[in-house]
Amino acid sequence: MDFALPRELQDYLARLDAFIDDTIRPLQARDDNERYFDHRREWARTDFERDGLPRPEWEALMAEAVRLADEAGFYRFSLPREYGGEDGGNLWMAVIREHLAAKGLGLFNDLQTEHSIVGNFPVIVMLRDFGSPEQKERYIRGALEGGFHLSFGLTEPEHGSDATFMATRAVPEAREGRAGWRIDGEKMWTTGMHTASHCVVFARTEGKDGDARGITAFLVPSDTPGVRVEEYLWTFNMPTDHPRVSFTDVWVADEAVFGEPGGGLALAQAFVHENRIRQAASSLGAAVYCIEESVRYARDRTVFGQDLSRNQAIQFPLVELATQAEMLRLLIRKTAWEMDQMPHPEVERRLSDKVSMCNYWANRLCCEAADRAMQVHGGIGYSRHKPFEHIFRHHRRYRITEGSEEIQMRKVAAYLFGYMGPRKNAVPAPTPRSSTPAKPRMVEAAQ
Incomplete structure (x- = not known):
């Protein structure tokens, strides 16, 4: 090894x-x-x-x-x-x-x-794996040369993590002799819509609420009649390019269908593991930056006639953060290495829990490290003359986006308890309980 x-x-x-x-x-x-x-x-x-x-x-x-x-x-x-x-x-x-x-x-x-x-490049990976030959030829080149910019319309005002309950609908409808679809609904957090040439819109085309099947992805040109940016949602960390977008009587031809009809959620999840492991590594790196800057400042700062770093109240919290960073680095690299040893579809079946572990813990660690850096630096750390408040405000979003940490912990739990993943057949099913209460055992008192 x-x-x-x-x-x-x-x-x-x-x-x-x-x-x-x-x-x-x-x-x-x-x-x-x-x-x-x-x-x-x-x-x-x-x-x-x-x-x-x-x-x-x-x-x-x-x-x-x-x-x-x-x-x-x-x-x-x-x-x-x-x-x-x-x-x-x-x-x-x-x-x-x-x-x-x-x-x-x-x-x-x-x-x-x-x-x-x-x-x-999650967009190019999506196009490579799910696009039609015409979509690949047109849009991959456009993405690399700058003429094609894609936003992502999955989350809705009333539906976030529960994507299978989305309210946006698409129904078949022909116009001017061309087969196509009419889309009606609303999306939230469609990042980059202000410069996007197209939006990937996910809409239910069949089935009932809660079904994983029956959701289809569409490549909708952003200037299509009926596409409207309703408002840009101001966030903890500005600027914002995350609008709420409405789709009213939006019509697209059949050629706009992206991937398998009814299989849109597979497309939405196709690149999530690569994104999450890389984003976890970025959060780890930002955490390390906060830790190292705090150590440097504590060695240089003099309080009560000695280095600030002499105080255990300064040392011990940074020691704990540094320890977590070291362990997390090993898990991230081991998981990334394992991902490279298998075809991409196998990652979901065998490693998805480890990717989630890396991601939710790295995002939490980064926020804790930025908060501690502000505390170690005192007033100047809280100010905008240091980058820690910016790092905190930015990385705090990742505990919600890319799958909230609760959703990712639920994935880990499903693997751990054998509801899915490699342990599904290894963890024994619970033994049915008898409906008849057991009789109390009578214990004779010792003479």
Whole structure:
């Protein structure tokens, strides 16, 4: 058993660091671009007079960083080689994501917007695995070249984790001699809709509420008549690009069906494991950043004539966080490595509980580490002159999104108690209880 990182991966991280130092940091320092990362961050990034949306110049800066990373050969690392990538696996991506997040905030990796110079491509994975040949040809190229941007319409105002109870409906309807579908409903948290060319809309097409089957995904152009952004939902961490969107008498042709009719939930879950393990690694990296910055500050800060770090009240909470980070890193890398050893469909059947363990615990750990960093740094830690409050506000969302931690703990419990997963046939069924109460045992008193 060898826990050492492969030499090739270590070399890759070194090249990545050199690219950041030589190309991305100078771009961040140019033309007052630092305003997006200091205590004025939200005002610089957020257009409060335009529904709280990201400012176009902020999004343009991220796009320029991505362009440079793509030219340097880093951005598409996780993609298959047929799309210009390097077939980067889950282990490498987990290590890279932790490495970048542990550097703190910067143009090289800004998790608030899911921006990174090493990209994550769930949309392309979805198109590759579920798209028709025409959809693959048109939209994968468009996603890589910038003409195709996709938002995701699954959650609804009255339905979040209970997606099988969604109220949005699609019914067959022909118009002008073309077969198609009429969609009516409403979606929440359709992230990126302000720039999206299309929205993946999930709607029930058959079956009854609660059925996993019968939900179909549709690729709906965002400018289709009847698609309306009702409001942008302001969040704990701004800017916001998470609107509530209504779909009223929206018609699309049959060609808009994405994946198997009635099998839309499989599409929604297809990339969740890759997303969750990588996001867990990012939360771990951000937690490590908070821990290390707190240690550094405590060694430098003098209180009552000695280093702040001499106090056990400072030491012990950071010791516990560092211990958890060390254990979590091993679980994340082991799980990512195991994911790389099996076909993707097998992950759901054999490893889904471990992915959930990594994700919900990493997100919780990051919030605890950011909170402790604020406490160790005192007043300056609570201020926006330090990044900890920003890290807390951003990573707090992940305890709800990507599957709330309660949903993920329920998945772990289902595997643990044998309701699903590899232990399903290994855990014995409970013994039926007799309906006749047992007679009390009479014990004679000793003479």
